[in-house]
Amino acid sequence: MDTPSPHATSIIDPTLLARVVKGDQQAFSQLYDYSSTLLFTLAVRMLGNREEAAELLQDVYLEVWRKVSRYDVGRGTPIAWMITLTKSRAIDRLRARASRGYRATNSLEGGMATQVADPAPSPLETQADQELRTAIGAAVAGLPQSQQQAIELAYYEGLSHTEIATRLNQPLGTVKTRIKLGMSKLRESLQQWGHQGELQ
Amino acid sequence: MTHEELEESVPLYAAGALDRSERQALEAHLLSGCVSCHAALKEFQSVAALLPLALSPITPPPSLKATIMAERNPASIPAEAATHEPVKQSLEPGEWMNHLFPPVAPAQSSSLPWALGFATFLVVAVGGYVAWSVSTERSVTTSNIQQLEASLKETSTKFANLQREAGDQAKALAELRNELQQRTDETAETKEQLTQREAELEEIRVQLSQRGNTRTVETPQDELATLLRIPNAKTVSLAGSDMAKQAAGFLLYDSRTQKVWLYSVNLPESPAGTTYQLWAIHDKPVSIGTFNMDSGKAAHLLVKKAPSFVDAKTFAVSLEPSGGRPQPTGQIYLLSQS
Structure with missing residues (x-):
């Protein structure tokens, strides 16, 4: 394994991708180190098991390697791009499963918020990552359970509001409101956190 | 959908909760250039991109990296990777909106990343705007071509x-x-x-007028007037004979309709058992009709269908026994003067 660098997962330098584009093996290795824990966590959360999450990550990194030249920094950070790729490939798998009648068991591995009060920092994590993680965890944990649940079903299981309403046996309007309120509160919390950060 | 409804759906879009049709409706609205929805979407997308950070980190198995690095086939790096800088090629249309993420502090910065700070959204906004323009332009061009094709089709159909x-x-x-x-x-x-009918009508009118002449028997004055209007009607004056020197009369006749009208004055009263008889005389006298004088001094006789007397030159009235006689037997009272 490469020597940990001070890079944070959330602040992968776009120039690293430029090096990957040029076929720099070292750069690709670094990219993996910076991003794999977050993407694997996301994949496990969505798919519900580590084996399939590992398979998914193989697909995702292969796609990153092939499509990296199409990454456009103007459209978001490298990690956001990789999160999107992971999410859409995971949703593809979830839908394929649904068509085979597979019952999802992924909720066993915890909800959207950090379940452990203060997880031990990964060796690759910087202080910046930790603070960000804490802030987001707190913002999510501050939501009412019903709002967390609705957002979680949409975000991690790829369900539409109609499907969520059916799953929860709730009126469609209620589900929409929960997602809207939840997302708005998250936005406010993170904006406040950002402003406080600026003041420090 | 109204603007309000679309704006309300932005957080749902960011969370991935919209149905396909709603997603497309919002994307179309965003491509139409709605600034407020675009701004809202950027904020919510930033939030959505951070959500996985709230999960408890799970470290991937150490073997995974080796597998991925081994699987990665350098030959599969396509020609597109040959450029020296990260080319600003677009992601798939529509996918770009999922990539909005607050830019973060550069790697060398060890301080807290203000990436999530509101101010740093501006950096994303600039980059996002460039991407937005390119994507919008391409979408607009595509949609223009589609519109042109559609309108061409429509025009052909119309033609x-x-x-x-x-x-x-x-x-x-x-x-x-x-x-x-x-x-x-x-x-x-x-x-x-119509011409034919008019001709027929004219004929009928003539016939009617002729019948009308006939019909006016009841009113001798009318009959006289009608007879007087016939241009070819002949008039004959009669003078009293020695038997009745005071008497006089005149006679109108139309040889075509064979009508004869006799008017006399001052004829003596015809005694019982006698009658006056009018004669037309050519070679021999022909009876035209009979009439009586009761009282008063004027009398007239109308004969509708007199025997032919076309060539008659002389007319006479004689007093005959009742019913008249085939030939004059009594005294002549009136005699034509011509």
């Missing part, structure tokens, strides 16, 4: 319809022309019939 309509109209026009010709023929025929 075909017009041609068909023109054909129909020409046919209708020909039909109308035929009909007009038919009507013209009918009109000519009708006119001919």
Whole structure:
């Protein structure tokens, strides 16, 4: 394994991708180190098991390697791009499963918020990552359970509001409101956190 | 959907909760250039991109990296990777909106990343705007081409319809022309019939007027007036004979209608058992009719269908036994002067 660098997962330098584009093996290795824990966590959360999450990550990194030249920094950070790729490939798998009648068991591995009060920092994590993680965890944990649940079903299981309403046996309007309120509160919390950060 | 409804759906879009059709509706709205929805979407997308950070980190198995690095086939790096800088090629259309993420502090910065700070959204906004423009331009071009194709198709259809309509109209026009010709023929025929009818009517009118002349027997004055209007009616004056020197009369007759009208004054009263008889005399006398004088000094005789006396030159009235006689037997009272 490469020597940990001070890079944070959330602040992968776009120039690293430029090096990957040029076929720099070292750069690709670094990219993996910076991003794999977050993407694997996301994949496990969505798919519900580590084996399939590992398979998914193989697909995702292969796609990153092939499509990296199409990454456009103007459209978001490298990690956001990789999160999107992971999410859409995971949703593809979830839908394929649904068509085979597979019952999802992924909720066993915890909800959207950090379940452990203060997880031990990964060796690759910087202080910046930790603070960000804490802030987001707190913002999510501050939501009412019903709002967390609705957002979680949409975000991690790829369900539409109609499907969520059916799953929860709730009126469609209620589900929409929960997602809207939840997302708005998250936005406010993170904006406040950002402003406080600026003041420090 | 209204703008309000679309704006309300932005957080749902960011969370991935919209149905396909709603997603497309919002994307179309964003491409139309709604600034407020675009701004809202950026914020919510930033939030959504951070959500996985709230999960408890799970470290991937150490073998995974080796597998991925081994699987990665350098040969599969396509030609597109040959450029020296990260080319600003677009992601798939529509996918770009999922990539909005607050830019973070550069790697060398060890301080807290203000990436999530509101101010740093501006950096994303600039980059996002460039991408937005490119994507919008491409979408607009594509949609323009589609619109042009659609309008071309529509125009062709319209043209075909017009041609068909023109054909129909020409046919209708020909039909109308035929009909007009038919009507013209009918009109000519009708006119001919009308002329004929008018001629018939004229004839009938003449006949009626002739019958009218006949019918006015009840009113001798009318009968006299009618007879007077006939241009060819002949007038004959009668003078009293020695038997009745005071008497006089005149006679009107129309040889065509064979009507005779006699007017006399001052004839003596015809005694019982006698009657006056009018005669037309040519070679021999022909009785025209009889009449009586009761009292008063004027009398008239109308004969509707007198025997032919076309050549008669002399007329006379004699007093005969009742019922008249075939030949004059009594005294002559009136005699024509010509």
